Every structure is written in structure tokens, then in C-alpha cells.
């Protein structure tokens with residue numbers, strides 16, 4: 001009849017009390033289990049989504065800060081351009097796996113058609129003015145970062161050679177859809193047109209001044225990586241738009257882009273004398289947008305810290321994972337809420353179980369006194385009570401492991417729906433080089449309350465530890481028991 | 489001499505003054521003898537027994553067990569290995585059967601106990617007058633006399649030589665009382681135990697080998 005056996009007998013002989021304790025632990029266990037389930041699920045979302053967002057970083061204008069300025073500040077605002085040397089300097093930092101800088105422009109074409117979405121009947125949209133069907137995207141990093149970072153993948157042909165990039169060779173990588181639409185193959189040439197318009201202030205119309213052709217040879221075909229489910233397409237106007245934009249992107253060397261931009265600017269200035277006068281002798285500089293791909297997601301903070309001081313005023317470092325906070329807002333708010341619930345549930349459990357056990361122990365005061373009068377060590381009497389509580393706790397917690405998880409699933413379903421609705425109206429968007437096609441929908445999709453081993457482990461740990469702590473109050477009671485007073 | 493009270497002083501603080509229950513008390517107890525401690529209600533009999541059973545400690549003086557201060561042995565250790573205590577209100581564990589109650593101290597003591605504890609417990613109970621069918625009953629389904637027998641069996645379970653009892657028959661009728669007293673006599677005389685029983689019954693005192701009277705803090709002995 002050692003203390004362990006006594007504990008077992010005590011549980012089985014006093015079923016009423018054991019069941020009451022079990023019920024209390026089960027109910028509180030559900031709260032803890034639910035909260036941990038949600039925490040675990042949101043934690044998983046964070047890793048998945050941050051992984052999806054990648055380790056890209058860029059340096060761009062701090063639009064939010066500029067937006068907040070009042071008018072007088074705005075008037076004095078002078079924005080320096082980002083120096084190419086600085087971009088290269090940042091690119092050499094140890095955190096950077098590879099980097100690129102890019103300049104881009106839009107050109108039209110008279111010979112090839114642009115992709116306008118799947119299944120859409122080709123409606124000839126006739127409009128005056130510069131045609132901007134194709135985005136000419138310059139690159140400096142020959143293998144094309146977009147393809148290396150799996151925004152798209154090369155399905156035919158090849159990427160650039162360093163020499164082609166260096167010399168601004170007239171070669172291009174285009175999307176497979178665009179190629180199919182225009183019956184283009186690797187090795188074929190196609191023609192874009194660079195049109196220079198002037199704006200007539202009297203009638204508000206654009207007028208074609210001059211133009212030149214740009215002939216490019218197709219060296220490779222790419223396909224966007226994220227091909228979405230057709231069924232969803234209707235509700236994803238934004239996604240469609242981004243997809244179309246990407247399908248009509250033509251990768252070329254930066255030099256190709258800047259040469260076209262220079263041509264356009266020079267021709268324009270011939271017409272617009274005012275502007276030419278304003279520009280004076282100033283050289284037309286190219287504006288590059290940098291893109292840095294870091295080695296590890298953990299590097300983002302260190303990278304940001306090191307780069308920020310190097311930047312001109314009004315610029316800031318933007319990481320791809322920065323967007324996590326905005327796209328994952330509904331999940332984040334749930335994570336926060338479940339954190340509070342967890343804290344409250346743990347504290348409540350410690351108090352409630354502590355008091356329930358204490359109440360039961362007062363009933364058993366005589367029994368405890370008997371053990372002590374028989375010379376039993378207080379530590380073993382304490383041990384017996386802890387074992388009794390923990391055995392019931394293991395059962396109660398195991399039961400709530402499943403039910404709490406189910407509870408969390410239905411609670412978070414409701415909350416996510418509510419949050420997602422709120423989300424749509426609130427979002428403010430700024431254009432960013434790192435615009436991602438990972439949306440709040442992706443976040444919600446990757447949110448899954450599951451019975452994974454991590455959750456089970458953490459829940460048992462937190463649950464049992466909480467119950468263990470809750471036995472401290474009653475144990476103080478045992479330690480202070482005086483057997484003489486009880487027995488004699 | 490198995491037990492000795494040496495210059496015991498025990499008092500309760502009563503405001504500013506001390507109310508002495510035992511003042512410079514000395515007493516010795518031998519194996520094989522049945523002792524009674526007699527005194528009026530409130531005279532301090534229970535207090536004295538609590539000191540002898542190490543459930544309380546004196547302000548000064550010492551209690552020696554086989555020549556060793558029980559403080560040095562350790563109160564808990566002394567209780568689990570050297571003494572069996574019987575209370576007026578039985579103090580059995582209600583969730584356990586009679587035999588389980590007897591088994592409890594067997595797992596607490598460090599004394600040598602035969603391998604087959606359960607058989608020992610049944611035999612002990614049988615010797616005290618509890619048959620097997622009653623031994624397997626939860627103790628609160630036994631009569632007062634039967635419960636006190638179980639308590640005696642429990643006190644004997646650790647194979648100690650010293651038995652202390654505080655008014656063990658206080659809740660029993662006379663017939664039952666005599667049966668219990670007979671057990672104590674047998675334990676002292678046949679099994680060479682030292683049995684010390686607190687009582688306020690002169691009839692019991694007359695049957696003992698030696699009686700101590702406790703009155704106003706003074707313990708006096710009568711053979």
C-alpha cells in the first residue's frame with residue numbers, strides 16, 4: 001500500500017470526486033487546447049507564407065512617410081535618385097545571395113498581339129495615344145531573378161548570357177502564352193514600336209510625333225509559376241490583372257530599355273521646348289529599381305539594419321516578408337486573441353484546479369493526518385496527491401486534446417470569415433516592386449487547425465505543467481498540516 | 489527500559505503566563521508491561537501522550553527511546569519505525585478496507601516486514617478478532633469496536649515494541665472495552681510489548697501493571 005497504490009485507490013474509490021475533477025480539467029483543457037491549436041495553426045501560416053514570400057528585398061521610396069507629410073513639407077520635398085553605385089554596394093553585402101537592378105518601360109506593337117486573359121474574346125479596344133501593351137523589363141542579372149525565385153519558370157530556350165546583358169543585345173525572353181498567341185518560337189524575331197507622343201493642351205489629345213521599331217529575337221520562353229484554379233478566377237480580378245501584366249512582360253537587358261527610354265525622351269524634348277529648357281544641361285539618368293535576394297529569411301532584419309543608414313532620405317528597405325503583416329492580418333489578429341485566451345485559460349486553470357483540489361483535500365484532512373502520524377514523509381503525501389491529480393489530468397487533457405482541436409477549427413472558421421470580410425474594405429495599397437501574388441486568400445487557405453505532433457506535444461506540456469503548478473496551493477496546505485491537532 | 493521521559497516541561501502559553509501541563513516530569517517504561525495514565529479531563533493526558541508519540545515536542549527535556557533521544561532519531565522516523573499509536577476516534581482511512589488500512593503502515597515503515605504482507609495483515613486482524621469477511625470490508629461499514637480492533641492491528645503491523653493508546657475504549661461499551669483491554673494485556677505479557685494507555689477509567693487502571701496519575705502538571709506513579 002505505497003503512496004502510488006494509495007493514489008490509484010483514492011481515484012477509483014472516490015469516483016464522484018474524480019469525475020468532478022475530470023470534468024473541470026476537461027473544460028479548462030478545451031480552452032487551453034483550443035488556444036494552442038490556433039496558435040500552432042497561425043504559427044504554421046507564418047512559416048508557410050513567409051517562405052512563399054521569399055527572401056527578396058528592395059530599396060524604395062517610403063510612400064507612407066511621404067503621404068503623411070503636410071503641405072509645407074511636401075513643397076520642400078526633394079527626392080534624390082538611387083545611385084547605381086549604392087545598389088551595387090548593397091548587392092555586395094554578405095546577406096545577399098544575388099541581386100539585380102531593373103529599369104522598365106512600356107511599348108506597343110503593330111505586329112504582335114498582347115495577351116488579354118484566358119477565354120476572353122478579342123475585343124479590339126481602340127484608343128488613341130501611346131500603346132503600352134508590353135512591359136519591357138530590364139535585367140542586369142543574366143539568369144533572371146524572377147525565374148530563379150520561381151515567380152516563373154523557363155520552359156523553352158535559354159536565359160541571357162552576361163555578354164548579352166553587358167552589350168544590350170536585342171534578345172528577349174517572353175511568356176509562352178504570348179509566344180503561342182503570336183506563333184513565335186525560340187529564334188524568331190518580333191517587332192515592338194517605340195512611339196513618341198506630345199500632349200496637346202488645347203484639345204487634350206496626344207499626338208504622335210515620331211516612332212522607331214525595336215526588333216528583338218526570342219531566346220527563351222517562360223511560364224508564370226502560380227497557375228490558379230479556373231473556378232476562382234471570377235472573384236480574383238486583381239490576380240487576373242497581375243497575371244495579364246506578367247504574361248505581357250518581355251525580359252531584355254537593362255541597356256535595351258534605357259536606350260529606348262533615352263530615344264523617347266530626346267525626341268520628346270525636341271517638341272517640348274519648355275521641358276527641354278527646364279532640364280537644361282542635366283543628363284538624363286536612368287532610374288533603377290534594385291532587387292536583392294537574401295540567403296536566409298532570418299537575415300532580413302540584419303540586412304535592413306545595415307542598409308538603412310546607407311540610403312538617401314525618404315528611402316527605406318522593403319522585404320518581401322514585410323507584406324506578411326498586411327496580408328495575414330486576419331490570422332495575426334486571431335493569433336493575438338488566442339494568445340490572450342491561452343494566458344487567461346492557464347491562469348484560470350491554476351486558480352480553479354488549485355481551489356478544487358484544496359477543497360477536496362480539506363475533506364481528506366483526517367486521511368492526510370493519518371499518513372503523517374504513521375510517520376509517512378510529507379514529500380510522499382504530497383507525491384500521492386500530485387499523482388492523483390496528474391492521473392486525472394492526463395485523462396482529462398487527452399480528452400480535451402481532440403475536442404479542443406475541433407472547437408478551435410469551428411471557432412477559427414467563423415472568425416476567419418468575419419475577419420476576411422472586414423479585411424477587403426480596409427486595405428490600403430501602395431505600389432511596390434515586391435508586389436506579391438500571395439494574397440490574404442492564400443493565407444487563409446494555408447491556415448489549418450491540425451492535430452500535428454507539435455501541437456500535441458506543446459499541449460501536453462502546457463496542460464500538464466499548468467495542472468502541476470495548480471497543485472502548489474493545495475500542497476502548501478499539506479505541508480502545514482499538524483497531525484496532532486487532527487488526530488487527538 | 490524502552491522509553492524514558494527526562495525532565496519534560498510542557499506548557500501552553502496563556503496570554504502572558506504559562507500554563508504548565510508537565511513540569512520537570514520524569515517517567516520510565518519497560519517492555520512486557522501494561523501502563524495506564526490516569527487523570528481528570530483537561531489534566532494533560534493527551535498532551536503527554538502526544539509528546540511520547542512524537543506528534544508534539546516539549547519546550548524542554550527529552551524523550552529517550554532505547555536510550556536514544558527521539559529528536560535525534562527523527563520524529564517521523566520514530567513514528568514509522570518504533571511506535572504504534574491508537575487514537576480514541578480510531579482514525580482509519582474510510583476509502584480503504586480493514587486489511588488495506590493495516591497494509592498502509594507496512595509500506596511506510598523501514599522495519600523488516602515478511603514478504604507476504606497481505607497474509608500478515610489478515611493474520612493480525614484475525615488475531616485481534618476481525619475475520620476475513622470483515623477484513624475485506626470498507627472500515628466505515630464496521631462497528632466502533634471492530635474499527636478500534638483494526639486500529640490496534642494497524643499499530644501492530646510494523647512490528648513495533650511500543651504501543652501508545654489515547655482513551656482507546658472511550659467510545660465503546662463496557663463489554664467491548666474489556667475485550668480491548670484484554671488484547672493490550674496479552675500484547676504486553678505474551679508478546680513483550682510496552683503498552684501505554686491513557687484513560688480516565690479506574691477499572692482499566694486497576695488491571696494495569698503500573699499507573700501514572702497526572703494532576704496539575706505533576707506525574708505520580710503507583711505500582
Ligand SMILES: Nc1ncnc2c1ncn2[C@@H]1O[C@H](COP(=O)(O)OP(=O)(O)OP(=O)(O)O)[C@@H](O)[C@H]1O
Pocket residue numbers: 500501509527528529530531532533534535536688
Ligand atoms: N493548543 C492548545 N492551546 C492552549 N491550551 C491547550 C491546547 N491544547 C490543549 N490545551 C489545554 O491543555 C490542557 C490539557 O489538554 P489535554 O487534551 O492534554 O487534556 P486531557 O487530559 O487529554 O483531557 P481529556 O481527558 O478531556 O482528553 C487542557 O486544559 C486544554 O484546555
Ligand SMILES: [Mg+2]
Pocket residue numbers: 533534535654
Ligand atoms: Mg485527552
